[in-house]
Amino acid sequence: MTLVTTVTVITVAFILTAIIGAAILPLLRRLKFGQSIREEGPASHKKKEGTPTMGGLIFLSSIIITMIVLSYIYEDVLTTQSIVLMIVLAGFGLIGFFDDFIIVVMKRNLGLTSIQKLIGQIIIAIIAYFLLKMGPFETTVLIPFTNFTVDLGIFYVAFLIFWLVGFSNAVNLTDGLDGLVAGTSTIAFAAFGVLGLVYEQYDIATFAFVVAGAMLGFLLFNMKPAKVFMGDTGSLALGGTIAMLSILVKQELLLLVIGIVYVIETLSVMIQVTSFKLTGKRVFKMSPIHHHFEESGWSEWKIVIVFWGVALLAAVIPVLWEVM
Numbered sequence: 348m349t350l351v352t353t354v355t356v357i358t359v360a361f362i363l364t365a366i367i368g369a370a371i372l373p374l375l376r377r378l379k380f381g382q383s384i385r386e387e388g389p390a391s392h393k394k395k396e397g398t399p400t401m402g403g404l405i406f407l408s409s410i411i412i413t414m415i416v417l418s419y420i421y422e423d424v425l426t427t428q429s430i431v432l433m434i435v436l437a438g439f440g441l442i443g444f445f446d447d448f449i450i451v452v453m454k455r456n457l458g459l460t461s462i463q464k465l466i467g468q469i470i471i472a473i474i475a476y477f478l479l480k481m482g483p484f485e486t487t488v489l490i491p492f493t494n495f496t497v498d499l500g501i502f503y504v505a506f507l508i509f510w511l512v513g514f515s516n517a518v519n520l521t522d523g524l525d526g527l528v529a530g531t532s533t534i535a536f537a538a539f540g541v542l543g544l545v546y547e548q549y550d551i552a553t554f555a556f557v558v559a560g561a562m563l564g565f566l567l568f569n570m571k572p573a574k575v576f577m578g579d580t581g582s583l584a585l586g587g588t589i590a591m592l593s594i595l596v597k598q599e600l601l602l603l604v605i606g607i608v609y610v611i612e613t614l615s616v617m618i619q620v621t622s623f624k625l626t627g628k629r630v631f632k633m634s635p636i637h638h639h640f641e642e643s644g645w646s647e648w649k650i651v652i653v654f655w656g657v658a659l660l661a662a663v664i665p666v667l668w669e670v671m
Contacts, residue, residue: 348544348549348552348553352421353540353544353552353556356413356417356553356556356557356560357556357557357559357560357563358560359413359416359417359557359560360409360410360413360556360557360558360559360560360561360563360564361560361561361563361564362564363409363412363413363561363564364405364406364409364560364561364562364563364564364565364567365564365567367405367406367408367409368402368405368564368565368567368568368575371402371404371405372399372402372405372568372574372575375399375400375401375402375575376399378452398573398574398575398576399574399575399576400447400451400575400576400577400578400580401444401447401448401451401576401578401580402565402568402569402575402576402577402578402580402581403440403443403444403577403578403579403580403581403582403584403585404444404580404581405565405568405575406558406561406562406564406565406577406581407436407437407440407580407581407584409561409564410433410436410557410558410561411433411436411437413557413560413561414429414433414553414554414557417553417557421553423549423550424550424553425550426550427478427479427481427482428479428548428550428551428595429550429551429553429554430478431475431478431479431591431595432551432554432588432591432592432595433554434471434474434475434478435471435472435475435511435584435587435588435591436584436587436588437584438467438471438474438587439468439471439511439515439583439584439586439587439588440580440581440583440584441467442459442464442467442468442471442579442583443519443578443579443580443581443582443583443584444579444580445458445459446458446459446464446579446580446583447578447579447580451578458579464583465512468508468511468512468515468583468587469508469512471511471587472507472508472511472512472587473504473508475507475511475591476503476504476507476508479595485597486498486499486500486501486503487499487597488503488506488599488600489597489598489599489600489601490600491598491600491601491603491604491665492665492668506599507594510590510593510594510599510602511586511587511590511591512587513590513613514586514587514589514590514602514606514609515582515583515584515586515587515590516583516586516613517586517606517609517610517612517613518532518582518583518585518586518589518609519579519582519583519586520609520612520613520616520635521582521608521609521612521635521637522576522577522581522582523635523637523638524571524637524641524647524650524651525569525570525571525572525573525647525651526566526569526570526571526573526651527637527650527651527654527655528577528581528582528585529562529565529566529569529570529577530562530566530651530654530655530658531606531608531609531654531655531658532558532559532562532585532589533559533562533563533566534655534658534659534662535589535605535606535658535662536555536556536558536559536562536589536592537555537556537559537662538605538662538663538665538666539551539555539589539592539593539596539605540552540553540555540556540559541666541670542596542598542666542669543555543596545669545670546596546597548595548596551592551595551596554592555592558585558588562585565577565581571647571648571651586609589602589606590602593605598665598669601665604661604664604665605661605662605665606661607657607658607661608654608657608658608661611636612635612636612637613635615631615634615635615636615639616634616635618630618631618634619631619634620634637650637654
């Protein structure tokens with residue numbers, strides 16, 4: 348996979364996302380698929396009420412169409428691994444779509460219950476696991492920045508489920524500011540694309556760069572002030588897929604570094620809830636932590652840029668380590 352091919356893959360996904368976005372956005376507005384803002388959220392977010400959501404449909408359709416188109420141009424694009432990635436992307440996206448649909452269209456504030464989401468996520472993770480087990484698949488987990496591995500054996504399926512569900516929800520928690528998840532996802536998927544090239548897993552690299560290109564295209568509509576939100580449709584899909592990418596390149600735990608923003612956001616919620624239950628006091632002004640910075644007086648744009656910077660640094664370090 349040459350540099351020209353990589354740039355072509357990213358460009359095709361970017362352009363297709365821009366075209367699909369321009370076509371779907373007016374439809375979302377016409378159907379009044381507007382976002383409802385939580386009462387307990389930052390007061391500054393009230394002005395975002397009514398902004399179209401379910402924008403994940405834009406880049407999910409773009410990614411799948413791009414992969415199909417590329418399969419006619421380049422050999423070995425549609426492999427078992429890339430198909431598994433698309434199944435996870437579409438499956439988790441479908442769960443998010445049902446959740447968004449119930450909230451936005453059917454006007455039920457709660458959407459899917461946490462149990463319903465969890466069951467759906469587990470089913471998709473198990474399907475992905477058995478598809479991978481049809482071929483040669485290692486159950487070892489590499490400790491980052493070492494040559495030490497741990498073989499989980501039959502427990503790997505539990506790890507896979509935990510990993511996909513955990514990061515799916517982590518990205519969902521992070522999706523609270525214009526462009527935050529779109530930008531961090533561009534960086535994270537591009538990083539795994541480079542790792543795919545390093546390990547000569549070109550099918551995985553192609554998929555990762557397609558997603559990165561699609562997210563760049565989505566930023567055209569999602570940058571502040573956002574014209575559309577990705578909703579659970581997009582965030583659940585991205586989280587589950589980035590977790591599956593880390594599994595396929597056999598750098599599972601490295602996602603804790605490359606996806607450090609998602610990890611921090613999730614930890615902030617866990618710390619906040621635990622502290623309040625045990626002591627009645629809050630550690631942060633509001634969680635997830637990006638809201639804490641908002642309540643501390645940071646502008647939304649400043650928070651997004653800083654978090655992008657953290658994500659970029661966290662991605663560059665492990666990638667350089669593997670390249671060198």
